[in-house]
Amino acid sequence: MEADGSLLRLGWDEGIAALLADAVAAGAVPGRVVRIERGACTVATGDGDRVAHTRTAPAVGDWVALRVEGDDVTLATTAERRSALARRDPAGLTQVLAANVDIVFVTAPADRLSVARVERETALAWDSGARPVVLLTKFDLAPAGLVDRLRDRLTGVEVVPTSVLTGEGTREMAAALQPSRTAVLLGPSGAGKSSLVNVLLGSDVLATGEVRSGDHRGRHTTTARQLFLVPSGGVLIDTPGLRSLSLPADHGGVAAAFPDIEAAADGCRFGDCSHEHEPACAVIAAVADGTLDAARVENYRKLRSELDFEARRDDPQTAQAAKRVGRVRSKAIRQFYSER
Numbered sequence: 001m002e003a004d005g006s007l008l009r010l011g012w013d014e015g016i017a018a019l020l021a022d023a024v025a026a027g028a029v030p031g032r033v034v035r036i037e038r039g040a041c042t043v044a045t046g047d048g049d050r051v052a053h054t055r056t057a058p059a060v061g062d063w064v065a066l067r068v069e070g071d072d073v074t075l076a077t078t079a080e081r082r083s084a085l086a087r088r089d090p091a092g093l094t095q096v097l098a099a100n101v102d103i104v105f106v107t108a109p110a111d112r113l114s115v116a117r118v119e120r121e122t123a124l125a126w127d128s129g130a131r132p133v134v135l136l137t138k139f140d141l142a143p144a145g146l147v148d149r150l151r152d153r154l155t156g157v158e159v160v161p162t163s164v165l166t167g168e169g170t171r172e173m174a175a176a177l178q179p180s181r182t183a184v185l186l187g188p189s190g191a192g193k194s195s196l197v198n199v200l201l202g203s204d205v206l207a208t209g210e211v212r213s214g215d216h217r218g219r220h221t222t223t224a225r226q227l228f229l230v231p232s233g234g235v236l237i238d239t240p241g242l243r244s245l246s247l248p249a250d251h252g253g254v255a256a257a258f259p260d261i262e263a264a265a266d267g268c269r270f271g272d273c274s275h276e277h278e279p280a281c282a283v284i285a286a287v288a289d290g291t292l293d294a295a296r297v298e299n300y301r302k303l304r305s306e307l308d309f310e311a312r313r314d315d316p317q318t319a320q321a322a323k324r325v326g327r328v329r330s331k332a333i334r335q336f337y338s339e340r
Helices: 005-009 014-019 021-025 115-128 146-153 170-176 193-201 253-257 259-265 282-288 294-314 316-338
Strands: 029-037 040-045 048-053 063-069 072-078 084-088 094-099 103-109 131-137 158-161 182-186 226-229 235-238
Touching: 005 029, 005 040, 014 021, 021 029, 029 048, 040 063, 048 063, 084 115, 094 182, 103 115, 103 193, 115 131, 115 146, 115 182, 115 253, 115 294, 131 146, 146 158, 170 193, 182 193, 193 235, 253 259, 253 294, 259 282, 259 294, 282 294
Parallel strands: 048 072, 103 131, 103 182, 131 158, 182 235
Antiparallel strands: 029 040, 029 063, 029 226, 040 048, 063 072, 084 094, 226 235
């Protein structure tokens, strides 16, 4: 099926058309979810925005087909997602933050940078199937050398310094969104996400607020996830700041975020090495000789431990297997030392 220009600007292509072909042939109206409210979602269609009532849980960025009967608009179907940025929420449930994204803009505020959090967010981004790009926001407040230090720490991830005061980095953001790409902004409150959206949109669409002087934390000016068309091309999804960012499952995101540590781990004596206390651990040795950053390795261990915990919580058989592995490993370590 052919789509009008408004759907094309939202990222519509032949693959999405094929996924929704049956529903559209039956009379449903295609569109993309641009905002979620309780019990309803706003969907951008070729004929403008429509509010659809739904009992399911679509995410901002989902491609859907709507059943329209007079003033009654309901969700007929949701297309299979190409990618999904998700987290494990405090209740232990998987929450999709944005769907069908190509780029995750990880916003890292220069005035209160947490590299460990940035590494966690890049792992979430890789896990989603999208490409992470780290935006060092408020670059006008950055101490000397911060960009180089961040690039050294984040192996294989592009770092772009940005400032809404000077305009630095905004051209790079706009260029990354073309043609028809979808990006989502991810980061803590007060990182400047809403300000970046306003710059790219060319108007003050989103409210912004000052951060607190004591701890530089934001005031949660963004309260909902929302999708915007960028005038220069592409689509941008804004998200509220989140305190809890647990990985929902192991889809390779941690390995992609820490390729240097994964490569070093190939030299460990034990295939299931935790890189904490095992003998002949290549990762521990690399930290000792300065090849690997100790703080980066510690964050890697923490993320791996969280994933193992979630896997055991989700699957009792996995928990039992982990116990067996632990016993075998302990026995191997004791044997190693007894033979020395």
